[in-house]
Amino acid sequence: MTIPAPFSPFISxxxxxxxxxxxxGQLWLSDFYTQQIVRVTLQGEVTPVAEVPEQPSGMGWLPDGRLLVVSMRDRRILRQEADGNLVTHADLSSVALGHINDMVVDAQGRAYVGNFGFDLMGGGTPRTATLARVDPDGSVQVVATDLYFPNGSMITPDGQTLIVGETMGNRISAFDIRADGSLGPRRDWARFGELPALTDMASVLGSLSAAPDGATLDADGAVWFADAVGHRVVRMAPGGEVLESRSTGEQGAFACTLGGPDGCTLFVCVAPDFYEHARRAAREAAVWTTTVSVPGAGRP
Structure with missing residues (x-):
């Protein structure tokens, strides 16, 4: 695997x-098809954290430190107890029309969870999706609708704004977070093009200028996102100005976060593509790192 400058290998x-x-002080990751969560030291030492048989994805932590993790296929949020066991925290099967995926957890322990909206890997017809809020007691409320594959959710450092990438929508959206956890109306944080016609995946992918996948905020209020169709990570300002773009070459970029001792290490999740049949059968996913000038901020 050729690693383009300025990236360095981390784990593979x-x-x-x-x-x-x-x-x-460690990087935590979900690996889809080995069904595991791992944490990794800066020296690359990997420790398994938990097994999620129905495919792990988004992670966050309750105020008391317990881990929450998305269980994609059965549309549940799991909670890791002090003894290491995973228990059901919430069931989203009544509100999610596809696999649930990314999640961000706020300071009060409220989780905002997206879903695919359709059977992506089974060749289903694309459709919009809901965004759900899971309260600390496990109750579930739909807080936004008609989102084009909500992904890469973030909360600003003041806890007042939820920012959501719409992977199939040519946009990043923002919502005011009210005191009770409900959301104000959707507004554009950035827009890259027109909303695609949801006819078939090939047409949707062909109409995207960028596809914001996993994302993270920095201390200047910019967003770094992995562009799932562009083989790159992008730093973008509110309004849509591209401040920086770093190519991942032949590898696709599907998620990123800022961390490290000073918050200025960008960790990027790469793989040749996102198709389940190919990824399940291979061991080609990796995390690369690169250094940036502005540290991370907010959640996750």
């Missing part, structure tokens, strides 16, 4: 990494 040999999180 996995199936498909998503939802990188910098937490307690």
């Amino acid at each position: 040999g996995y199936t498909f990494f998503e939802s990188p999180r910098w937490h307690d």
